[in-house]
Amino acid sequence: MLGKIEHLGIAVKDLDKANETYEKLLGRKPYKSEAVESEHVITSFFKAGENKIELLAATHEDSAIAKYIEKKGEGIHHVAFNVEDINAELKRLEKEGFTILNKEPKKGADNKWVAFIHPKSSNGVLVELCQEIAE
């Protein structure tokens, strides 16, 4: 079972400019910025009430974010859900017929194990699963 939405991922061209825009929009500064080398992205995180917004800019032309912006332009890139047991959920979703993009969870931003489901198997929405990394 998927839990609550962990964050919304928004693909942006220029992280500094997008930070300024989202600071004005949300009325607060980002609480952290983190590069995730494996994904070739630099992220920044904002709180909006209980919710989190992740802005992502590409650091390399091979980044999923660079490819997305080239094809579709800036915008909502993925919806991330909290899960208690990411490996169990990946097995369940695979059995249900979803296309898992990485069967081995990767280390994402903000202390999470993450895995992605292909947007073609979830009605055009790239879905990210997130499990908090235990200390």
Ligand SMILES: C[C@@H](C(=O)O)C(=O)SCCNC(=O)CCNC(=O)[C@H](O)C(C)(C)COP(=O)(O)OP(=O)(O)OC[C@H]1O[C@@H](n2cnc3c(N)ncnc32)[C@H](O)[C@@H]1OP(=O)(O)O
């Ligand atoms: C740091 C971390 C964190 O939160 O901790 C993150 O979020 S990292 C976030 C960045 N990392 C990731 O996204 C990793 C997972 N993503 C990927 O593996 C890739 O981006 C794919 C989702 C497979 C898409 O790559 P690519 O376009 O090369 O693949 P493909 O040729 O198989 O499929 C292409 C079709 O999917 C569509 N497509 C591509 N990206 C999409 C997206 N984000 N949302 C909705 N549709 C999308 C394309 O327009 C195209 O549709 P048409 O065929 O109709 O033209």
Ligand SMILES: [Co+2]
């Ligand atoms: Co994300």
